[in-house]
Amino acid sequence: MDESKTISDFTLVNSQETKKNKKVKRVLPEWLAKPTIISVDLKHLEVPIDGIPELDAALVQKLKNKGFTHFFPVQNQMIPWLINIQKHWDETWLRDACISAPTGSGKTLSYVLPIIQTLKSMPRRRLRALIVLPTKVLAMQVFKVFSYFIKNAFDLKVYLMESANLTLEKEKNMLLRYDTMRGWMSIVDIVVTTPGRLVDHLYYTEGFSLKNLRFLVLDEADSFTNILQNDWLQQVNENLAYNGPAICTLKTLKHWPQRTQRLLFSATLTQDPEKLKFLKLFEPKLFTSIIKRKNIELPIDSNTNEPVRGDFVGKYTTPKELKEYMVLCPEENKPLTFYHLIRTKGLKRVICFVKSKLEVHRLTRLLSRLSELDTNNSPLRVNEISSDVSQKVHTSYIKQFSDGKIDVLICTDSLARGIDIERISCVILYNVPKYPKNYIHRVGRTARAGHKGKAITFVTPEHKNLFTKVLNSAGKTDVKNMKVDISDLEQYEKIYIDALKALKTESTFIKKPRNVIRKRIKKNKQLQQ
Numbered sequence: 001m002d003e004s005k006t007i008s009d010f011t012l013v014n015s016q017e018t019k020k021n022k023k024v025k026r027v028l029p030e031w032l033a034k035p036t037i038i039s040v041d042l043k044h045l046e047v048p049i050d051g052i053p054e055l056d057a058a059l060v061q062k063l064k065n066k067g068f069t070h071f072f073p074v075q076n077q078m079i080p081w082l083i084n085i086q087k088h089w090d091e092t093w094l095r096d097a098c099i100s101a102p103t104g105s106g107k108t109l110s111y112v113l114p115i116i117q118t119l120k121s122m123p124r125r126r127l128r129a130l131i132v133l134p135t136k137v138l139a140m141q142v143f144k145v146f147s148y149f150i151k152n153a154f155d156l157k158v159y160l161m162e163s164a165n166l167t168l169e170k171e172k173n174m175l176l177r178y179d180t181m182r183g184w185m186s187i188v189d190i191v192v193t194t195p196g197r198l199v200d201h202l203y204y205t206e207g208f209s210l211k212n213l214r215f216l217v218l219d220e221a222d223s224f225t226n227i228l229q230n231d232w233l234q235q236v237n238e239n240l241a242y243n244g245p246a247i248c249t250l251k252t253l254k255h256w257p258q259r260t261q262r263l264l265f266s267a268t269l270t271q272d273p274e275k276l277k278f279l280k281l282f283e284p285k286l287f288t289s290i291i292k293r294k295n296i297e298l299p300i301d302s303n304t305n306e307p308v309r310g311d312f313v314g315k316y317t318t319p320k321e322l323k324e325y326m327v328l329c330p331e332e333n334k335p336l337t338f339y340h341l342i343r344t345k346g347l348k349r350v351i352c353f354v355k356s357k358l359e360v361h362r363l364t365r366l367l368s369r370l371s372e373l374d375t376n377n378s379p380l381r382v383n384e385i386s387s388d389v390s391q392k393v394h395t396s397y398i399k400q401f402s403d404g405k406i407d408v409l410i411c412t413d414s415l416a417r418g419i420d421i422e423r424i425s426c427v428i429l430y431n432v433p434k435y436p437k438n439y440i441h442r443v444g445r446t447a448r449a450g451h452k453g454k455a456i457t458f459v460t461p462e463h464k465n466l467f468t469k470v471l472n473s474a475g476k477t478d479v480k481n482m483k484v485d486i487s488d489l490e491q492y493e494k495i496y497i498d499a500l501k502a503l504k505t506e507s508t509f510i511k512k513p514r515n516v517i518r519k520r521i522k523k524n525k526q527l528q529q
């Protein structure tokens, strides 16, 4: 490369001076750059529960029965918009929507209520709404919300499609019936499911059709962006009545007067146009909360005199009531630091995210042992949740935890997204998460629905840079340092040593994962045959 440079008439050979590259400014499409803003303030609510005139009285009554007094901001925005857009169902295609609002801000009801309201006025039983979630536990949670609002009030049937107890063939009978005149007909209006089970039915269940779908909801939508490559969404698209490009012309409108409306929800919705392209969104509308970072004013657009939001969209928001801390400590001090914080900060209803099943089990046993040996403090009730725990036990632990019968729940990331457990007061991130999204969802298990909550991340010196990076990409500037002196931990030294000794003799301390055991039993059986 010629790095010569000319000054006056002299040429400097191999000059080191280089031209600075101009930074290319990212230009977002109009709909992403100019969203409708959702407030993150759940304390000063403006719309009372009977303040949305379009909403059915029975739904309002059910909200009141739950003790809700006001709508949350995402609900104020989404409910009237989704109900009113239905008026244009017979005239033109309906716009799709992407909704990005903080964890615990009430996104579920912002689609459940308008879907029920819209479907109740469509009398014939057909599969009209499909809600897809990334895990069975989340699908069950959303199914329960639909069931509560439909029960004894509306002639609608919601069905939870799940693989736990039924074969595909048996489940078919729950979804369809055969009519000699009309062929296969749906006997449900709303299906809540996960991608895997849905695709199984699309492939193998004769008569299972998405041709009448009015709503397609992807909750925790960004968690599907990887799965998109596994083509389940393509399968769904191919089964819809219209699967062409999202361009509404007189011709497309003539042949396909109605098109399934896509609704995407998440606290960390991707705003990468490339990823969203797969979803073939039609004139999408973005509803999002934005962060206003301290000391940064939004620049003003000279044409519209409005703040330019484009640059600020795409940073994730967390609930206003969440207080975030980090504790710097070496790996080996983590267990006692955790124990010390529980004892001295009076932490109750704590959920702790740990990176593997084995670590979940070890930490649970260690904390339980420490508590048994600690005669100076009241007993601590610690339990664990990971994929080794059966669905039944899982549900029972969550219930006990919500009822205050378990103090500390240690778990893997399986509980990090979307799970709504009442009154978690503190989340411990035992390891630094690799990506900002993981951080946002884990800390989002507390400070839900306007309640206060704390999140504490344990950061080892080796992971300090990683944590700074994660916080920067998440747009977080207000994570405070919580100091724990090593001298504070000395008081537990004896019980710690005794606990470790005791655990070494515990056969379950190094527990084999259940699926390994199951595989071994299966292999043995095969050998015996």
Ligand SMILES: Nc1ncnc2c1ncn2[C@@H]1O[C@H](COP(=O)(O)OP(=O)(O)OP(=O)(O)O)[C@@H](O)[C@H]1O
Residues within 6 Å of the ligand: 068, 069, 070, 071, 072, 075, 101, 102, 103, 104, 105, 106, 107, 108, 109, 266, 267, 417, 418, 419, 420, 444, 448, 449
């Ligand atoms: N208007 C309201 N008033 C009081 N509580 C509400 C209201 N709307 C929803 N909630 C409660 O808020 C909690 C959180 O709601 P939801 O699970 O829908 O949050 P989310 O935004 O989907 O969170 P995540 O992103 O973590 O999935 C639930 O327990 C729900 O019952």
